[in-house]
Amino acid sequence: MAGVIGILGGTGQLGSGLALRLTQAGYKVIIGSRSKDNAVQAVEKLKSAHPGLNFDLSGSDNKSAAAEADMVILTVHYEHLTGILEQLKAETSGKIVISTINPLTFAGGKAGLRPVAADSVGELVQEKLPEAKVTAAFHTVSAALLSNLDKPLDEDILVAGDDKAARSEVANLASAIPGLKGVEAGPLRIAKYLEEMIVLIISLNRVHKAQTGFRVTGINEA
Numbered sequence: 001m002a003g004v005i006g007i008l009g010g011t012g013q014l015g016s017g018l019a020l021r022l023t024q025a026g027y028k029v030i031i032g033s034r035s036k037d038n039a040v041q042a043v044e045k046l047k048s049a050h051p052g053l054n055f056d057l058s059g060s061d062n063k064s065a066a067a068e069a070d071m072v073i074l075t076v077h078y079e080h081l082t083g084i085l086e087q088l089k090a091e092t093s094g095k096i097v098i099s100t101i102n103p104l105t106f107a108g109g110k111a112g113l114r115p116v117a118a119d120s121v122g123e124l125v126q127e128k129l130p131e132a133k134v135t136a137a138f139h140t141v142s143a144a145l146l147s148n149l150d151k152p153l154d155e156d157i158l159v160a161g162d163d164k165a166a167r168s169e170v171a172n173l174a175s176a177i178p179g180l181k182g183v184e185a186g187p188l189r190i191a192k193y194l195e196e197m198i199v200l201i202i203s204l205n206r207v208h209k210a211q212t213g214f215r216v217t218g219i220n221e222a
């Protein structure tokens with residue numbers, strides 16, 4: 001099990017949902033933010049919303065959270081990514097970095113994808129953090145579902161990455177959350193397709209008035 005997980009932009013919806021579920025799965029989590037005060041407030045908010053639970057959870061600025069963590073999860077929006085990555089080269093060197101980022105836009109009221117300065121956000125992160133082991137994961141899970149412990153999760157988390165050991169570790173991280181199963185999907189170039197799935201998810205959610213997710217079938221379990 002990875003020791004400490006730093007979630008950068010972890011004060012937001014996905015970051016807080018992952019922090020809740022990962023701490024309940026036994027991980028030590030640091031919520032990162034542009035402001036340490038915001039991060040500490042987010043920790044307090046999670047703790048006070050769940051008074052009966054034990055949390056190994058703290059808050060820090062993004063750079064310190066990345067430095068202290070063994071594994072880093074990026075939960076910021078695409079348009080805020082470059083600014084964050086510039087500060088993190090040294091802090092993420094040799095570590096697994098997970099991009100959850102969907103380059104989503106609602107231009108004209110329709111969900112679509114904004115242009116990315118590489119073939120995918122995952123590959124852009126790898127370009128900017130060449131010493132990190134970048135994977136792409138958690139693109140299709142709903143932050144609202146993660147944040148609601150009364151709702152059982154029931155979906156797969158597809159994981160792309162070029163470093164096979166890192167990819168497997170991230171799949172195991174996802175599988176540690178009850179109701180989720182990490183499924184390795186291939187090299188980092190596959191991130192593009194994981195990032196596109198959000199448009200389909202949003203359409204499915206609208207049609208079925210539900211929070212939908214994906215399950216992969218047909219995999220032979222060893």
Ligand SMILES: NC(=O)c1ccc[n+]([C@@H]2O[C@H](COP(=O)([O-])OP(=O)(O)OC[C@H]3O[C@@H](n4cnc5c(N)ncnc54)[C@H](OP(=O)(O)O)[C@@H]3O)[C@@H](O)[C@H]2O)c1
Pocket residue numbers: 009010011012013014015032033034035038039074075076077078080083084100101102103104138139140141142143144
């Ligand atoms: N929401 C979902 O269900 C979901 C599901 C799958 C993937 N994702 C992906 O997760 C990412 C975050 O989504 P979200 O819904 O959690 O967003 P969010 O609630 O808006 O949180 C994003 C966080 O980014 C930080 N931030 C805001 N402006 C910034 C800036 N200029 N520079 C650096 N950081 C900034 C904020 O933290 P501080 O102000 O504390 O720094 C904020 O809490 C997105 O890329 C999205 O595609 C979301």
